[in-house]
Amino acid sequence: MTKKCLELKGVSKNFQGFRLNHISFTLPQGYIMGLVGSNGAGKTTTIRLILNMLEKNEGEILVFGKDNVLHEKAVKQEIGxxxxxxxxxxxxTVRDTEKAISIFYDDWxxxxxxxxxxxxCLPQNKKVGDLSRGMQMKLMLACAFSHNAKLLILDEPTSGLDPVTRDEFLEILQDYIKDGERSVLFSTHITSDLEQVADYITFINQGNMIFTGSMEDLINSYRLVKGRPQDLTPELEKNIAGLRKTNMGFEGLITANEAAQYGHCILDTATIDDIIIYMSKGGIKK
Known part of the structure; x- marks a missing residue:
C-alpha cells in the first residue's frame, strides 16, 4: 500500500472577499504533484497553510501522518x-547561508x-544578493536537500528562469524522488514543466477544488468544443465553461462525459492551459 506523504482534509481559510473552500487532496510518497490555478486561485494560501504560516479555519493537514500544527517542529524537519x-x-555568502540555516535542523x-x-557550481564566497535568479533557486534546493527533507514544496520556483536552467531543475526533481521515499508539491504557472514531471495534478479555481488526480485523468476529463453559431444550442451553452462566441462560431470547454452528446461539433483534446484558462473565465464546472 502506497504511503501518504501529504494529506489535506477539508481545509478552509477565510479572508475578506475570498475563501479557500474545503480543499482535500493526497500526495503519495515517491511522486510529484502539480498545484495549478490562475493568480489568486488559492495556491500560495494552500502552501502557507501546509507550512503553518497561516492559521486554517477548518480541516486537517497531515505530513507523513503527523498533524502539521500539533507536531510542527517534527514536520518541518521533513520539509524543504x-x-x-x-x-x-x-x-x-553561500557558506554563511549554510552556517545560519544548519542550526535549525537535527539531520543537517x-x-x-x-x-x-x-x-x-555555486561560488562559496559570493553573496546571496549577487547570485543570479537560477543560482538563488539552486542554493535553496541545496539547503533543502542537506537536511534530508522528504517533502519538497515549491512555489513558482521556475518563474524567470531560462529554458536551460528550467530543464536542469526538472531533472533534479526527477532524481530527487527516485528512491520512492521523497515527494514534491510543485505550484507553477508553467504547465509545460508539469507535463514533463508531474504524476498528479490538483487544480484550484477561485478557492474551490476542481480536480485532484493523475495528469492523465485530468486531460481525459475535458474537451475543447467548437462549432458554427447554429450548433450552439441553449443546453450546450449552459454546459460550456469559458464560452467564446463570434459571428463565425463558438468555442469553450466541456466535460468529456457531456461531450459525447455533441458529436455534431468539433471536439479536441484540452491541454492543462486550456482547462485553467477556460475554467477561470467561465466559473466552476466540474
Whole structure:
C-alpha cells in the first residue's frame, strides 16, 4: 500500500472577499504533484497553510501522518521549501547561508551541502544578493536537500528562469524522488514543466477544488468544443465553461462525459492551459 506523504482534509481559510473552500487532496510518497490555478486561485494560501504560516479555519493537514500544527517542529524537519523569491539575507555568502540555516535542523549533512554546491557550481564566497535568479533557486534546493527533507514544496520556483536552467531543475526533481521515499508539491504557472514531471495534478479555481488526480485523468476529463453559431444550442451553452462566441462560431470547454452528446461539433483534446484558462473565465464546472 502506497504511503501518504501529504494529506489535506477539508481545509478552509477565510479572508475578506475570498475563501479557500474545503480543499482535500493526497500526495503519495515517491511522486510529484502539480498545484495549478490562475493568480489568486488559492495556491500560495494552500502552501502557507501546509507550512503553518497561516492559521486554517477548518480541516486537517497531515505530513507523513503527523498533524502539521500539533507536531510542527517534527514536520518541518521533513520539509524543504523553495519559494519564488530568495528568503536568505542578501549579505550572506553561500557558506554563511549554510552556517545560519544548519542550526535549525537535527539531520543537517555538511557533506551533502558541499556536494550540492559543487554540483550546482555555486561560488562559496559570493553573496546571496549577487547570485543570479537560477543560482538563488539552486542554493535553496541545496539547503533543502542537506537536511534530508522528504517533502519538497515549491512555489513558482521556475518563474524567470531560462529554458536551460528550467530543464536542469526538472531533472533534479526527477532524481530527487527516485528512491520512492521523497515527494514534491510543485505550484507553477508553467504547465509545460508539469507535463514533463508531474504524476498528479490538483487544480484550484477561485478557492474551490476542481480536480485532484493523475495528469492523465485530468486531460481525459475535458474537451475543447467548437462549432458554427447554429450548433450552439441553449443546453450546450449552459454546459460550456469559458464560452467564446463570434459571428463565425463558438468555442469553450466541456466535460468529456457531456461531450459525447455533441458529436455534431468539433471536439479536441484540452491541454492543462486550456482547462485553467477556460475554467477561470467561465466559473466552476466540474
Amino acid at each position: 521549501v523553495v519559494f519564488d523569491h530568495m528568503f536568505y539575507v542578501d549579505s550572506w 549533512r555538511h557533506n551533502t551541502f558541499d556536494d550540492m554546491i559543487r554540483r550546482f
